[in-house]
Amino acid sequence: MITLTEENYIKTIYQLGKYGTLTVSTNSIAEAIETKASSVTDMVKKLAEKGYVNYKRYQGATLTAKGKKIAADVVRKHRLWEVFLVEKLNFSWDEVHEIAEQLEHIKSEKLINELDKLLDYPTHDPHGDPIPDKSGDIKKSDKVLLFSLAENAKGVCVGVKDTSSAFLKYLDKHKIALGSEISVVSREDFDDSMVIKINGTEMSISQTVANNLFVIEE
Amino acid sequence: MITLTEENYIKTIYQLGKYGTLTVSTNSIAEAIETKASSVTDMVKKLAEKGYVNYKRYQGATLTAKGKKIAADVVRKHRLWEVFLVEKLNFSWDEVHEIAEQLEHIKSEKLINELDKLLDYPTHDPHGDPIPDKSGDIKKSDKVLLFSLAENAKGVCVGVKDTSSAFLKYLDKHKIALGSEISVVSREDFDDSMVIKINGTEMSISQTVANNLFVIEE
DNA sequence: ATATAAATTTAGACTAATCTAAAAATAGAT
DNA sequence: ATCTATTTTTAGATTAGTCTAAATTTATAT
Missing domain, CATH: 1.10.10.10 (Winged helix-like DNA-binding domain superfamily/Winged helix DNA-binding domain)
Structure with missing residues (x-):
C-alpha cells in the first residue's frame, strides 16, 4: 500500500x-x-x-516507471476533478486547486472512469494543463497564449494564465469560456490589440487579455 | 484542526x-x-x-453539541456523495459505501453545498437513511418497508434492505428506482403479494420484494 | 588547488496513532 | 456480600512522518 x-x-x-x-x-x-x-x-x-x-x-x-504511473494517475485525478468542479459545480478556475488536492487521493478506478465519462473525456484542465489518459500518457500540450496566434488562425480556449477574479469576470461577461472556439480576425500593430471571433460574434481584445488566455491552435 | x-x-x-x-x-x-x-x-x-x-x-x-455538529457534517457529506455516485456516476446502491467513506472527509463547504444543489437537495441516501441538513438537523426518517403500506397508500422509494446485485437488477428491470413514486393498488392475503402502480403502470410484486424496499409514506 | 559557500545527509528527538500485556474497575451470579 | 467474569484503563513499546542541529559532500570563486 x-x-x-x-x-x-x-x-x-x-x-x-x-x-x-x-x-x-x-x-x-x-x-x-x-x-x-x-x-x-x-x-x-x-x-x-x-x-x-x-x-x-x-x-x-x-x-521509475512504477513511480511515473502512480504520479500520472494522481495528476489525472486532480485535473479531472478540477474540470468537474468548474463544469458541474459552478466553481471558478481559481478556486479549484485546493479541493482537487484532496480529491486526487480518492481511490476508486470506477469512480475516476465514470467521472471521465460524465465530463465527456476532457483532455485539458481549467488551467490548460493536459490530463493524462488511463495509461498515464499525456497528449503533449501545444497550449499557447492567444497573443501568439497569427491572423486567421483558430484555437480552442483551454485555460488562463491570470487567475484573478477580475479577469475571470471579464471572461464571463464576454462569454469566453473553457472550450470556446476563437479565431483571430485581425491584429493591430499599433497597440497590439486584436479582433477575434467567438461564438459567432467579433470583438476587440487588448494585448493584456490575449497574453493571459491559453489556446490550443487547430 | x-x-x-x-x-x-x-x-x-x-x-x-x-x-x-x-x-x-x-x-x-x-x-x-x-x-x-x-x-x-x-x-x-x-x-x-x-x-x-x-x-x-x-x-x-x-x-457534546460541538461533537454532534462535526458528526452530522461528516454523515451529511457521506450520504450526499452516495447519492451523487448512484445518480450521476452509475454506481449501484451496494458499491458506494467504501468510496463515500473516503469522500466524506473532503473539506469544502462550497463543494458540499453545490453538490447538494446539483442533486436537487435529496433528503435520503440510496440506502434510505436520512441526510442531515446544513445545520445538522435530521428529518426523522419515517422510512418503512413497502410491505407495511395499506391498500391505496402512496410512498416514495428511498432505499433497499437487500443490497444483492440480483435484487438491484430486478429493480432496474422493472424501472423501480430511488425516488420512484409507488402506490399500493391492492394486497393479496393468499400469498402476501401486492399490486402496485409505478410510473403509471401496474405490476404485481411478491412479499419478498415488498419486504426489501424502503419507502416514505406520503 | 584550496577555501568557502551551498546543498544534502545523518543522528537523535518529537508527535499522533496504534499495539500488547498487565492492572483496575464494574457488573453479574450465587 | 463476595467471588468471578467482563470491561476498561494504564504503562510502555512501535511506526510513520516530521523537526533541529551537526556533519558531510558538492559546487564555486579566486
Whole structure:
C-alpha cells in the first residue's frame, strides 16, 4: 500500500521533473512540499526502497516507471476533478486547486472512469494543463497564449494564465469560456490589440487579455 | 484542526449512539472501528480534552453539541456523495459505501453545498437513511418497508434492505428506482403479494420484494 | 588547488496513532 | 456480600512522518 504522503512526494517529483523526465533535487522537493530537506531525504530513501524512485546520495531523484504511473494517475485525478468542479459545480478556475488536492487521493478506478465519462473525456484542465489518459500518457500540450496566434488562425480556449477574479469576470461577461472556439480576425500593430471571433460574434481584445488566455491552435 | 482519525471516531460515536443521543462504550467503538479498546480509550480522552465528547473513566462517551455538529457534517457529506455516485456516476446502491467513506472527509463547504444543489437537495441516501441538513438537523426518517403500506397508500422509494446485485437488477428491470413514486393498488392475503402502480403502470410484486424496499409514506 | 559557500545527509528527538500485556474497575451470579 | 467474569484503563513499546542541529559532500570563486 501507498500512503497519502508518499503519493504527494511522487506527484511532486513528477511535476518538478517535467512529467518525470528530469532529476529533481531534494531541496526543490522540500520547497514545493513545504517541508525540510532532511524530511525529504528520509522519504526519498523510502520511496527508493519501495521502487518508486531512483536515488543516489547527493544526486537527486528520478521516478521509475512504477513511480511515473502512480504520479500520472494522481495528476489525472486532480485535473479531472478540477474540470468537474468548474463544469458541474459552478466553481471558478481559481478556486479549484485546493479541493482537487484532496480529491486526487480518492481511490476508486470506477469512480475516476465514470467521472471521465460524465465530463465527456476532457483532455485539458481549467488551467490548460493536459490530463493524462488511463495509461498515464499525456497528449503533449501545444497550449499557447492567444497573443501568439497569427491572423486567421483558430484555437480552442483551454485555460488562463491570470487567475484573478477580475479577469475571470471579464471572461464571463464576454462569454469566453473553457472550450470556446476563437479565431483571430485581425491584429493591430499599433497597440497590439486584436479582433477575434467567438461564438459567432467579433470583438476587440487588448494585448493584456490575449497574453493571459491559453489556446490550443487547430 | 481536526484530524481524519478524530473525525472517524466522532462519526462512529454519533452512529452507535443513535445520532448522538446515547452513551457509547469504548468496546463498541473499538469493534466498529476495528481497533483495540486501549486505542479507543486514548482517543476518547483526547476528544474529551478538545471538547467533542463527554467522558468519565469506565462510563463510556457521549457527544457534546460541538461533537454532534462535526458528526452530522461528516454523515451529511457521506450520504450526499452516495447519492451523487448512484445518480450521476452509475454506481449501484451496494458499491458506494467504501468510496463515500473516503469522500466524506473532503473539506469544502462550497463543494458540499453545490453538490447538494446539483442533486436537487435529496433528503435520503440510496440506502434510505436520512441526510442531515446544513445545520445538522435530521428529518426523522419515517422510512418503512413497502410491505407495511395499506391498500391505496402512496410512498416514495428511498432505499433497499437487500443490497444483492440480483435484487438491484430486478429493480432496474422493472424501472423501480430511488425516488420512484409507488402506490399500493391492492394486497393479496393468499400469498402476501401486492399490486402496485409505478410510473403509471401496474405490476404485481411478491412479499419478498415488498419486504426489501424502503419507502416514505406520503 | 584550496577555501568557502551551498546543498544534502545523518543522528537523535518529537508527535499522533496504534499495539500488547498487565492492572483496575464494574457488573453479574450465587 | 463476595467471588468471578467482563470491561476498561494504564504503562510502555512501535511506526510513520516530521523537526533541529551537526556533519558531510558538492559546487564555486579566486
